[in-house]
Every structure is written in structure tokens, then in C-alpha cells.
Amino acid sequence: MIDGPRPIFVELADAIADDILVGTYPPDAQVPSTNELAAHHRINPATAGKALNRLVDEGLLVKRRGLGMFVADNAPELLRKRRLDDFEAQFIAPLRTEAQRLGISYAELHALLDKDHS
Amino acid sequence: MTAGISVIGLTKTYGDHTVLDDLHLTFAAGKIHGLLGANGTGKTTLMSLMSRHTFPTRGSVLLDDREFGEDPRQAQRLCFVRENQLYNDAFKVRDVLRIAPDFYPKWDAATTTRLVDRFRLPPATVVKKLSRGQRSALAIVLALGSRADFTFLDEPYLGLDPGARETFYEELIRSYGAQPRTIIMSTHLVDEAAPLLEEVVVLNQGRVALQAPLEEAEALALTLSGPTTSLDRWLQEHPDHPSLTRRTLGPTATVTTLGPLSDAESASASQAQLRVTSTSLQGLVAALGNSNHEVA
Structure with a gap:
């Protein structure tokens, strides 16, 4: 595995997806255009376009010809499902690995997880 | 046209x-x-x-x-x-x-x-x-x-x-x-x-060292670091990944090379105790400038 920054278009697509998940852009809302995103983030419009197209390919945005890009009706649901599917690999697996390295037992790990919850 | x-x-x-x-x-x-x-x-x-x-x-x-x-x-x-x-x-x-x-x-x-x-x-x-x-x-x-x-x-x-x-x-x-x-x-x-x-x-x-879309160019730049002997052995076994610049620190060395690495290559690097990190585009430009390497 290589650690390091991910391509800008992936970062941007994830940032917009985050905004969809928390409702900053609710279903049917229009998201900024390629040029608006590019000027705001000072990135090449082709890069901004790639980010939007990635979200279209994932079914999170829909294109309306001549109007722009809009949040798909089921986008928040799709995102929540996808992130739940990834949750174990993304968060639990590294947690286990680091706990093992540090010699933290599962019981101690459970205790840590419960600590801030009570 | x-x-x-x-x-x-x-x-x-x-x-x-x-x-x-x-x-x-x-x-x-x-x-x-x-x-x-x-x-x-x-x-x-x-x-x-x-x-x-x-x-x-x-x-x-x-x-x-x-x-x-x-x-x-x-x-x-x-x-x-x-x-x-x-x-x-x-x-x-x-x-x-x-x-x-x-x-x-x-x-x-x-x-x-x-x-x-x-x-x-x-x-x-x-x-x-x-x-x-x-x-x-x-x-x-x-x-x-x-x-x-x-x-x-x-x-x-x-x-x-x-x-x-x-x-x-x-x-x-x-x-x-x-x-x-x-x-x-x-x-x-x-x-x-x-x-x-x-x-x-x-x-x-005066020659073209690299021409590529930005994302490809950014994915090209890698650094490998680890114990000098295993790093050198790995580089010898992988001539596709030339050493563009090299620095040593005690028994360890850091090399800028060209990626991307295949899954097998990544695995063999980690087996050899090497750490692979991506380098910024600036790092790649500097490394190409110091090495006379041309990316085919």
C-alpha cells in the first residue's frame, strides 16, 4: 500500500458526497457547476468535471441537460449504505491492527469504545 | 488535424x-x-x-x-x-x-x-x-x-x-x-x-523528460526507503524502477523512483522492509532534473 495524497478529483468528489450525506445538498438540490467548483477551489475545470462525473457514475448526481447537476433522490440512502459496507474495512480493521501492535486486548478495546459513550 | x-x-x-x-x-x-x-x-x-x-x-x-x-x-x-x-x-x-x-x-x-x-x-x-x-x-x-x-x-x-x-x-x-x-x-x-x-x-x-496528464504524472513519483542493503537488492531486481535520486541516513537509504508499482512489486517491497510513499509532483520534477532520466 502506498500512503499519500489521493488525486484531487477523488478528494473533491468525496467532499461533495459528504455534503450530500449530511444534507447540505438535499435530494433534488442543484450542485455547483464545473466552472464554479473550479474557480472556488482554484483547480483545473477538467479536474472539477471529473469529480462531478464520478458522482454521476455512482448514481449520486443526475444530469439535467442545459440545467446542470442535481442530487439524485436516493443519493443519501445510497451513500449511507455504501459507507456502512466500507465501515469495517475503513475503520475497524486499522483499529484492530493498531491495537494489536500496542498490545491492547479486545477487552481493553471494548472498554475504550464504551468510555465516551456512557 | x-x-x-x-x-x-x-x-x-x-x-x-x-x-x-x-x-x-x-x-x-x-x-x-x-x-x-x-x-x-x-x-x-x-x-x-x-x-x-x-x-x-x-x-x-x-x-x-x-x-x-x-x-x-x-x-x-x-x-x-x-x-x-x-x-x-x-x-x-x-x-x-x-x-x-x-x-x-x-x-x-x-x-x-x-x-x-x-x-x-x-x-x-x-x-x-x-x-x-x-x-x-x-x-x-x-x-x-x-x-x-x-x-x-x-x-x-x-x-x-x-x-x-x-x-x-x-x-x-x-x-x-x-x-x-x-x-x-x-x-x-x-x-x-x-x-x-x-x-x-x-x-x-533541452529534452522532454516527461509528458503526461497531471494525475498520471503525480502517480509516477514514489519514494522507497528502508535498510540500504535490502533497498539496493530490491532496486537491482526491479530495473523498471530506476533510482533517480538517493540519500542515505546511517544504515538506511531513501530513493526517488518512478511508479506505479504492481501489487506484486508492492508486496515484495514490503517484504524487504521498504516503505513506499508517494512524492509530490515537485519532488518528481526535482528528481528528473537531477538524474537525466527520460520517461519513455
Whole structure:
């Protein structure tokens, strides 16, 4: 595995997806255009376009010809499902690995997880 | 037809010094290209040749597939404000801006006015008396205002403070977004400018060391580090990944190399106790400049 920054278009697509998940852009809302995103983030419009197209390919945005890009009706649901599917690999697996390295037992790990919850 | 600007077998020598050596390159139309590389590698010379400020020793420059000189209107499609641009001694900033539309048929007065204001350029000041940063700002105003089909920016940020550079980046994207055109920009602030670019060309000693889309170029740059003996063994077993630059620290070494690594290669690197990290584009440009390696 290589650690390091991910391509800008992936970062941007994830940032917009985050905004969809928390409702900053609710279903049917229009998201900024390629040029608006590019000027705001000072990135090449082709890069901004790639980010939007990635979200279209994932079914999170829909294109309306001549109007722009809009949040798909089921986008928040799709995102929540996808992130739940990834949750174990993304968060639990590294947690286990680091706990093992540090010699933290599962019981101690459970205790840590419960600590801030009570 | 190849839309864009191409150079074919372009060679430029001054006396017995070869600045550009049989260069073959195409800058595709409608994109922002970064022209990168160390000082003295021929970036400014290449831009001067492409914009016809100077003539090649051998080879030719094609604009949308047509050789320079066939059509005098070609000159109006180009804008290159040199880093050390000379202006009429008596000209004030406002004089330069008043005559500029005569040279550039697509002149964008609205953008120009906004830029003069944002850069706080003093219209009544004689150009000769401008500071380094103000001269750069004026060059940027002319280059973006021209909306020329082929616009060349040669280290356009010299003397500009970080705030003014941010303004420039924002205005570049805004202007390009409103009217996409071919923009070729040289810069040493590689990581700062990288997000603006779509394509990257790296020159080294008058030759093309790399031409690739930005994301490919960024994925190319890797560093490998770990115990010197296992690093050397790994490099020997993987000749596709040349060592461009190398530093040692006690019993460990760090090498810049070219990726990407296959899954098997990543696995063998981690087995050899090597850490693989991606390097910024700036790191890649620096490494290519120090190694004379050409990416096929």
C-alpha cells in the first residue's frame, strides 16, 4: 500500500458526497457547476468535471441537460449504505491492527469504545 | 488535424550551446499545460520559439497543423508576455492597457479592469518604475486580458506575494473557465500550481523528460526507503524502477523512483522492509532534473 495524497478529483468528489450525506445538498438540490467548483477551489475545470462525473457514475448526481447537476433522490440512502459496507474495512480493521501492535486486548478495546459513550 | 501547438524536431543553439535538442512535442488545444523543469532547461526558449519571438536553428512549429508564417493572422492568436518584457520608456500602465486591444482581437476589457483593481496596479505610473511584483501583475493582466488562443505564461508569479498569487490562480481559472483556450505556463512553484494544470511537460537539458496528464504524472513519483542493503537488492531486481535520486541516513537509504508499482512489486517491497510513499509532483520534477532520466 502506498500512503499519500489521493488525486484531487477523488478528494473533491468525496467532499461533495459528504455534503450530500449530511444534507447540505438535499435530494433534488442543484450542485455547483464545473466552472464554479473550479474557480472556488482554484483547480483545473477538467479536474472539477471529473469529480462531478464520478458522482454521476455512482448514481449520486443526475444530469439535467442545459440545467446542470442535481442530487439524485436516493443519493443519501445510497451513500449511507455504501459507507456502512466500507465501515469495517475503513475503520475497524486499522483499529484492530493498531491495537494489536500496542498490545491492547479486545477487552481493553471494548472498554475504550464504551468510555465516551456512557 | 492536430488542434494545438506542435514542435517538430525543434533545435535551438546559441554558438556551441544547444538549448533545445531535437524536441518533438504537442500541446493539445484547450488545455492548461504546465511546463516544468530546472533553470536553464529551455523552457523560456521553447516559449519564445512557439510564440515566434525568436527563430529555430532547425525544426518547425505548427499552429493547428499549419506551419508558422503561412498566415500573418497567426500572430494575433498568440500572447507571450516575457518575464523581462520591454515596454516603451514613456508608457504608463494605462498606455499599455490602451494599446493592448490593437494586438489582441479577443481583448477582454471587463477582466482587465477587474484585474488592475485587484492587483492595485497604479494606472498613472510609468511602467519602468513598477516594482518586480507590479510588472508581473501587469504581465498577467495582459496575458489573461488577451484571451489569445495560445497564451504563454513564463513564471508569471515573480515578485508576487502569496495573496497576489492566489488572486492570479483564481483569475486564471475564472478566465479559462469562461473561455477555454490553450495556456502554457512555466513555474517552479510546482505543487502550488499543480491543481491548475491538466497536462504536464517536464524538460531536462533541452529534452522532454516527461509528458503526461497531471494525475498520471503525480502517480509516477514514489519514494522507497528502508535498510540500504535490502533497498539496493530490491532496486537491482526491479530495473523498471530506476533510482533517480538517493540519500542515505546511517544504515538506511531513501530513493526517488518512478511508479506505479504492481501489487506484486508492492508486496515484495514490503517484504524487504521498504516503505513506499508517494512524492509530490515537485519532488518528481526535482528528481528528473537531477538524474537525466527520460520517461519513455
